[in-house]
Amino acid sequence: MKVIVDRRPALSLTTDAVIVGVTEAPPKEEALPRNLAAEDKLLGGAVRRAQQAGEFKGARREMTVFHRTDRAGRIILLGLGARPLTAEAIRDAVGDAVQRLKEKGIRSMAVRLDTFVADGVGAEAAVRAVGIGAILGSYSFTRYRSNPSKGIEEAIIALGEAYGREEAKLRLILEAERPVLDSVLWTRDVANVPPNEATPEWLAEQAVRMGKEFGLKVTVFDETKLKEMNCGGILAVGGGSTRPPRMVVLEYPGKGKRGRTIAIAGKGITFDSGGINLKTGEGMADMKFDKCGACAVLGILRAAADLEVAPRVIGVLACAENLPSGSAYRPSDIIRTYSGATVEVLNTDAEGRVVLADALGYVVDKYHPDEVIDLATLTGAAVVAVGENYAPLISTDDRLAGRLLAAGEATGETLWRLPFTSMHREMVKSDVAEVKNVGEPRGGGSILGGAFLAHFVGTTPWAHLDIAGPAWTRKSAARFMPGYQPVGATAFGVRLVTEYLRTAV
């Protein structure tokens, strides 16, 4: 979708729909919102009559459609929910609206910006939120469709009299957001590809292609190299598949000289059947999304390079396919990882931590980063703990954790910090090796997944995002997810971590 900023008033533009934002009025406030006078007059009082009939209340995502009498097209009142208005409410309502307007055959729209500005959401924040909602909400995965259905092709953010004079500045606000949004769309397109095409090798190829385009140094370690490097974790998990595993390292040098180095690791399981500890049919269906952490890392590096963020950023992807076969790893195996630390395998379905052990060990050893962030669809327990709309955050560093939480609030990709203590570290210690891949006792599964990973980052400040819930939108949960995250891969983490890198000093 093309989104542009235009100084003209929305009602004067030729579009299929003019979108007007309305917030929920307190119970006693019955008068028509003053800023709807023009629309009401144009429609011969229909807005007032609809309000009196209780047809629009301004509830979040509510849509009231009027066909215009003065010319072709519609005026659509879009509910933004209770006051105070927030950027997330705008992103959500606009994202939801562009999804639903598609079904009405609407191909172009103009958004009346002044109706999206309120106390706490200035014109700049409103432009940004409308742009994000429209662009991300209109995403669809069309790679395997011969004639994809058409959605809204053009959205005009109409400034009108109120903000027309700020056109140049507001245009720049939107432009500044584009690299991140392009990366989110690109990441979704990679993450949605099914495992028959998206093999570990294919994922590495995407990294190489993207790296070339954005001037990153990309190194791919194939199975021979992984053997030389003693990456026993990635090799063990990938051993059951005929599609060999890969580790990929991407380097963005940073803008400032001698800036900080931030490493970002991602779980790239192209399909997780569970391995010998085979999942049930139901549990397996969505497991092409088990590579979403790695995909997010690619998107973050892409955005970081495009935006030329200050810190040096190292991305590392641990890619393998987890399948059962005669060459698969098995429960009771003991594996030696890159760092030399040994892992007792108790369950082959806890494979994400096993591949990340090598990736984390490698990146810490080779790059001495100032901090490490990892993103992984690591545990079903994360979804049990905090649901689909939050990612558990586990961290050894309060400053890093605080900044990530803040970036989460700013972007709507929200985190919830879980406790992490030395007791949790004890729970993943093994009797026969250094650590075991399933903790005991088993409660707090998402924390214990983190506790395992913590073993491989040593004393480097570290944060782990368990994105098993928000990495993709399940059809059954779609209406509870942000409207700018349609069904399928969301690219969760790309906006969040890019925001962190943008503001990290």
Ligand code: BES
């Ligand atoms: N990829 C799964 C986690 C997952 C499950 C993500 C559901 C999203 C939705 C992971 O590899 C896994 O299977 N973890 C096990 C760990 C357990 C064996 C300790 C789990 O969550 O059951």
Ligand code: ZN
């Ligand atoms: Zn698994």
Ligand code: ZN
């Ligand atoms: Zn997995």
